[in-house]
Amino acid sequence: MSYEIEQLLLKHGVKPTPQRAVIAQFLLSTHSHPTADEVFQAVSESLPVPLSRATVYNTLNCLVEAGVLIEVVVEPGKSRYDANTSQHHHFVDTESGKIIDVRPEEVKNLPLKLSEGFLDGAFDVEDYRITFFGKRKG
Amino acid sequence: MSYEIEQLLLKHGVKPTPQRAVIAQFLLSTHSHPTADEVFQAVSESLPVPLSRATVYNTLNCLVEAGVLIEVVVEPGKSRYDANTSQHHHFVDTESGKIIDVRPEEVKNLPLKLSEGFLDGAFDVEDYRITFFGKRKG
DNA sequence: ATTCATGCAAAGCATTTGCACATAA
DNA sequence: TTATGTGCAAATGCTTTGCATGAAT
Numbered sequence: 001m002s003y004e005i006e007q008l009l010l011k012h013g014v015k016p017t018p019q020r021a022v023i024a025q026f027l028l029s030t031h032s033h034p035t036a037d038e039v040f041q042a043v044s045e046s047l048p049v050p051l052s053r054a055t056v057y058n059t060l061n062c063l064v065e066a067g068v069l070i071e072v073v074v075e076p077g078k079s080r081y082d083a084n085t086s087q088h089h090h091f092v093d094t095e096s097g098k099i100i101d102v103r104p105e106e107v108k109n110l111p112l113k114l115s116e117g118f119l120d121g122a123f124d125v126e127d128y129r130i131t132f133f134g135k136r137k138g
Numbered sequence: 139m140s141y142e143i144e145q146l147l148l149k150h151g152v153k154p155t156p157q158r159a160v161i162a163q164f165l166l167s168t169h170s171h172p173t174a175d176e177v178f179q180a181v182s183e184s185l186p187v188p189l190s191r192a193t194v195y196n197t198l199n200c201l202v203e204a205g206v207l208i209e210v211v212v213e214p215g216k217s218r219y220d221a222n223t224s225q226h227h228h229f230v231d232t233e234s235g236k237i238i239d240v241r242p243e244e245v246k247n248l249p250l251k252l253s254e255g256f257l258d259g260a261f262d263v264e265d266y267r268i269t270f271f272g273k274r275k276g
Numbered sequence: 277a278t279t280c281a282t283g284c285a286a287a288g289c290a291t292t293t294g295c296a297c298a299t300a301a
Numbered sequence: 302t303t304a305t306g307t308g309c310a311a312a313t314g315c316t317t318t319g320c321a322t323g324a325a326t
Contacts, residue, residue: 050283054283076209100257112247114229119238124273132252188307196306
């Protein structure tokens, strides 16, 4: 496994194993927001090590807990994974279902705030995520 | 079933039945964003008609398709339902898991736009939803 | 030796579906 | 009677878990 991936995992307190490295590597190489099953398919095909679905699920959960990945839920029933852990938003193409990362700089009028009176000011907003929906032009 | 609920269902092209009316009624009466199972529990308890889980699922899907409800997904694995169909956002209390509706007027800096250059201007944004995360103060 | 990741198969949930029965127009 | 909603139970799909094996410290 590559030195960089190994360092990344170690930095997050995750013991580097071939399976973990290859799954993390795959997620770093794509912007397609794959599901667990898509990760399993993709990684199984082109892999020096064998891989079971259980390990894919265990590994994805482990990497999410460690902060290497984030879990993205846009449709009910399945989770998607994203190695882009910096604060960002998503655009969902409602025709293809594709999910595209949107950097905060690409959204005008950020940062957002709730009005002072929101619920008597009883809550602190720590973060927010925006999901845009739309279609390809033309 | 009440006249108003009946009219609401008819207006959306849904044939009013006791089960549908009572499920719609329950969702109109709460802001708790219940899951299908919570709807089943709540409605089963205080009900003149018997009710099966299949009917709850069928009905919720039917009401979502008809535009009477919206489906809200904040956690993987289960859908939640909301009779507030006007465009709005959500605040998730990360300690209790509670979901609170946020009216657009309560968010400063709206409306949002993507910058002109976003993906070469290839997409039209039709809508967006914001999910805020935070905690109760103190 | 001890710890812990992996693989397999079984189990667990949320949800959907097939089919028979009931109900309403 | 014709269409359609409902109920039950079985099936499905995604994910988790238990347990035995295997690798690494």
